[in-house]
Amino acid sequence: MTRTAFIMIAGKPNVGKSTLLNTLLGEKVAIVSRKPQTTRNRITGVLTKGEDQYVFTDTPGLHKPKTLLGEYMMKSVGNAAKDSDIILFVAEACKPLNAAEKNALGRYTRSGMPVLLVINKTDGANKAMLAEQIKEITSEYEFHAVIPVSALTGDGVDGIMKELDPLLSESVHFFPDDYITDQPERRIFAEIIREKALRLLDDEIPHGIAVSVEDFKEEKNMLSVRAEIYCERESHKRIIIGKGGSMLKKIGTYAREDAEALFGTKVFLDLWVKVKENWRDRPSLLSGLGYKEEDE
Ligand SMILES: Nc1nc2c(ncn2[C@@H]2O[C@H](COP(=O)(O)OP(=O)(O)OP(=O)(O)O)[C@@H](O)[C@H]2O)c(=O)[nH]1
Ligand SMILES: [Mg+2]
Numbered sequence: 001m002t003r004t005a006f007i008m009i010a011g012k013p014n015v016g017k018s019t020l021l022n023t024l025l026g027e028k029v030a031i032v033s034r035k036p037q038t039t040r041n042r043i044t045g046v047l048t049k050g051e052d053q054y055v056f057t058d059t060p061g062l063h064k065p066k067t068l069l070g071e072y073m074m075k076s077v078g079n080a081a082k083d084s085d086i087i088l089f090v091a092e093a094c095k096p097l098n099a100a101e102k103n104a105l106g107r108y109t110r111s112g113m114p115v116l117l118v119i120n121k122t123d124g125a126n127k128a129m130l131a132e133q134i135k136e137i138t139s140e141y142e143f144h145a146v147i148p149v150s151a152l153t154g155d156g157v158d159g160i161m162k163e164l165d166p167l168l169s170e171s172v173h174f175f176p177d178d179y180i181t182d183q184p185e186r187r188i189f190a191e192i193i194r195e196k197a198l199r200l201l202d203d204e205i206p207h208g209i210a211v212s213v214e215d216f217k218e219e220k221n222m223l224s225v226r227a228e229i230y231c232e233r234e235s236h237k238r239i240i241i242g243k244g245g246s247m248l249k250k251i252g253t254y255a256r257e258d259a260e261a262l263f264g265t266k267v268f269l270d271l272w273v274k275v276k277e278n279w280r281d282r283p284s285l286l287s288g289l290g291y292k293e294e295d296e
Contacts, residue, residue: 003168004053008080010108011090012101013037013061016120020090020151021045021058024160028262029181029188030058031195037061037207038198040073040291042080044182046175053173054164057084062100067280075293081108086144086167087115088160093125093148094133105141114144116163123150186213187290189259193227193271196254197240200247205239208232210279210289215270223263226270230279230289240273248273 009017013036022028025045031038043058057080060073081087087108091101108115117137122130134146145163149156183191190211197209208231215226229251231237241248252271259267279285286292 004171005168006084007086008084015090015092016151031191033198048177069280090118094129109141117143117146119148122148193255196251224268230276
């Protein structure tokens with residue numbers, strides 16, 4: 001008898017949803033950064049254990065959108081919820097819930113879907129404060145389970161799998177057993193570049209960058225990629241390129257190293273920077289970058 005569950009991972013930005021997805025899968029399918037609003041689209045990651053298939057969907061962090069990109073991100077969370085049977089709601093240890101979290105929790109816990117509260121970043125958290133936080137949240141909302149974890153160290157993550165087990169339903173598997181993610185290779189490559197840019201650019205450049213893979217050619221023993229980093233201003237472009245091209249070179253080198261390990265082949269990366277003013281509010285640019293969500 002095969003069983004399946006569709007599980008959405010939701011929560012405010014930066015609580016560690018993507019880190020959790022990667023830890024659950026034992027594979028890195030979603031990029032991670034210490035800046036909020038790193039994830040911009042839903043990312044499905046599939047874990048098949050014998051007869052059981054867990055279909056996880058990582059989602060962008062819940063926030064009030066200020067751009068068309070933000071609206072797209074929040075729409076993708078709504079659509080992910082419609083496609084799921086179970087919600088893993090991730091909150092941060094010892095941090096009070098904000099308005100967006102309260103709003104979402106209210107809706108999810110009233111929806112009739114099982115909601116598992118995952119309290120993340122327990123590494124280094126004060127135990128007494130954590131216990132107090134759990135008492136407070138559970139007095140307001142009803143959860144199927146509350147699971148403190150550290151997605152970073154993996155501590156407690158098996159507790160999530162234990163709680164999910166009885167929630168699987170008898171069903172065919174929707175994906176082949178060795179299937180890991182719905183993200184196409186081009187997008188994974190673009191995301192690796194964006195992750196390095198987010199990491200290396202520190203707070204100099206806000207979230208106004210995007211990456212477009214223009215060419216993706218698999219040649220003999222070699223992957224040849226041409227990609228463009230979009231930014232919103234000439235001044236940002238200068239920072240991304242850096243003195244004598246040093247920053248762009250660094251972003252490219254780190255991205256290439258990760259890509260070589262992931263794709264298991266040599267990579268040639270030709271990386272460019274382009275100014276696209278207000279791209280976050282321009283529908284044609286957004287859909288060209290893959291930020292397009294169908295109404296469901
Ligand atoms: N100490 C600690 N840090 C963590 C843990 N999980 C994630 N982080 C860090 O928290 C930051 C955000 O992690 P992400 O996984 O990108 O968070 P997210 O919820 O996906 O964020 P958005 O995509 O912006 O919504 C990163 O710097 C992670 O390394 C954890 O269990 N402990
Ligand atoms: Mg994320």
